[in-house]
Amino acid sequence: MFTLDQLRCFTAVAEELHFGRAAEVLRMTQPPLSRQIQRLEEHVGVVLLERDNRRVALTEAGRAFLREARSILASAERAPETAREIAAGSSGVLRIGFTAASTYSVLGTLLTRIDEQLPGVQVELEELVTQNQRDGVISGTLDLGIARPPFDPAVFGVRRLFTEDLMLVVPTGHPLADAGEPPTAAQLGAQALILPDSGKAWYFYDLAVRVLPIDHARVVHTVSQIATIVTLVAARRGISFVPASARVLGIKGVTYIPLGPAAEGIVELDAIWNRASTNPALHRALSVIHAASEVL
Template identity: 55%
Template sequence: MTFTLEQLRGFVAVAEELHFSRAAARLAMTQPPLSRQIQKLERAVDAQLLIRDNRRVTLTAAGEVFLVEARRLLSLAETAPELARRVSSGSSGVVRVGFTAAATYGILGRVLDELADQLPDVDLELAEMVTREQVAALVNEEVDLGLGRPPVDDATFGSRLLHREGLLVAAPAGHPLLALDRAATAADVVREPVIAHSPTQARYFYDLVAGTVPIAHENTVHSVSQVLTMVWLVAAGRGIAFVPESAARLRIEGVGFVRLETAVPKPVELHLLWLRESANPALWRTLDVLEACSPLE
């Protein structure tokens, strides 16, 4: 079955006008070639689409159904070039985004709002994963963009600072640390029972805290990978925890926060991560948009 767009346009014109002469005038052509187009179209689809007599033109049942599809095909033919141009330029398409759980405490929503405003025709598919998983997914081209923790292999990945924040001590309500009128120091917390970051599943935070507070192994009560889990364990009175500043947004009952004194005022970093050789045009437009709002404080 082979037919042309010109034949489809001719059929739609006749079907809407129900008159060959008016349809021909609408198409700026004469009636005989229009009639031939319809005949060729009917032979191509192997069905009678129109009933013609000297007084009127009507659609057959097959013609009614075919009219719906003909309009759809013509619409696709008209929009396809523009869509291809938009996808090629990156203003339309899909960007698959991997993000750490802690990124949802404030920064992820701001990123999504910015992209929705600036690139409304780019669809964002989200996947929660730790940074190690994001790196693997980027290499396997399962995601296009990551919101993860440094460092990464600069030869393979592009990286850009998106957000930085302070480090807090989360403590059970009523704990003496929460009465401090200053930032807590390493000396204030070094002997406290600690809910620690997993050295394998949360390596970034593990190294960051270990470089700030010399926690004795015997003071580690639990090792977990997710900040939310840590805060719930603090609420249960299991110990204190070191969490990013954004964790205070969780507002879990029975938990208070005090800033931890660190050598760098805002040591917790969240980076945009991407594969340098990515062939997704929408990724590059996304990075252009986010560059205008980076880093976010």
Template identity: 50%
Template sequence: MTLDQIKAFVAVAEELHFGRAAQRLRMTQPPLSRHIQKLERIVGVALLKRDSQRVLLTDAGRAFLEEARRMLTLVDTASDRARRIASGAAGTVRLGFTAVSAISTLGTLLRQLSEHLPEIDVILHERVTAGQVDGVLRGELDLGLARPPFNVSSIDSRVVFREPLCAVLPVGHPLTTLDRALTPDDFDGQPIVSYNPGQARYFHELTVQFLTNAHPRIEQQVHQILTAVLLVAAGRGVALAPASARSLGINGVVLRDLIRGGSDPLNGNSGVAGKPVELHAIWDRGSTNPALWRVLDLLPSLD
């Protein structure tokens, strides 16, 4: 059974006239008649009653017409779906994110996708940056919202969000009473909740570089900003975190501004003072997922 045979039958069944059906299909009557004959042989029953005066549907033909229309609709729908997936207007994107990136960027992106690309399904994976990089390299993720640096030649990235670096202090801490932005010297001798140099390299280096000329005590090293803020709330020290950590809604902490300006912590320069925190979109530059490129079009580019 072929699609041409199905189309031929539907045309004849709806026109009840071979001449008009042939004209509708832009073909001559002899090949149209052969399509119908082959189809009836395949189905095993007569679908049409025809003589020199008229064409009628048999009972079997009426039943077959209903299913034939469904088949043609399914083919049209499948073809349209395939074209939309090929163009990136539909499909699936597996997206990695961290808890704080969800606050700053993820919600906005998901709302834009719902509005502009509603046929793209987004499968969310919460992972730290190292896990996202690994996921992109393994093909488990199409896109990540992660922190630099990304020392992998096959991964592309661009800045999609910047925000200030802040101090996270427990309520009642003496530094909360200062009516100014905090400097590295303010943290001299303070217990610090810092970040793991492997799993949270970016925030580890931001913290170390900001406090280069101070003499804090490193009490803990954690993987995630949320954990650092929770430990501060528990009185285990102070920490540095992006301003969006305010939106975590953790009771018992106060976020204070740091002095602005300075140089690049990732290049080993000293004197960093409140350098903006960057969030990057990361992806495999060789990705063959058309939906990925449509999603990237919705993300800002701050490079």
């Protein structure tokens, strides 16, 4: 295999088209320079330079090889700095998983802060439910998750990013929209309900049944996405329960109603990571996340 020294010798001769001047540039004598070019051509298996006593010229193969040689030398020169940047966490890749509902609240702000403070870090995003994020963080296919609790603190580092209220969403003009106070159990029990799916959207389902008197005989639809729930409510298919941040969806034809003290601040969103991770970009990003979580 050829060496970087051989590439530097070839590049100097190719640019100067004169062995004597190339030797001066390289601060060496001509005989070892000539030997380096000969060895390079032997490794490559083609003539790269045509030379006689009067002239030196690149062959067609030599011109093509010069482009590649310059690229290799440039990469070799960048490699140490790139390694130092990655080791310092100012460069590299950060793979982030997120729940769909996190886009209504913290995701955009968090990504902006990472871009501003770690411009050399490439962020890769993947929308996943919480369980798949847990699996990805444990296996190493994800560096960071933005997901719903709970998490095992022995495995995961956890930082609370955001808390918000669980709210009732009803069609515009619905009698509950004008009540001026949280609905009673009797009022909720008389309504057709759209519930989060207990399997795919278990977090919101668990919150709803924990704080509200749910009559499952009144459930007309179960769906997994918050946006779908609000859209069905706007279509007057029933009423439902969503995080307060769902209001940013801007879906017309619905009204959001507070559910009272029991539903205040109960919707939680966490940043999670593997405590055993050695990705320097993650550890730099965590400092950004810790600062951001104080103002989100």
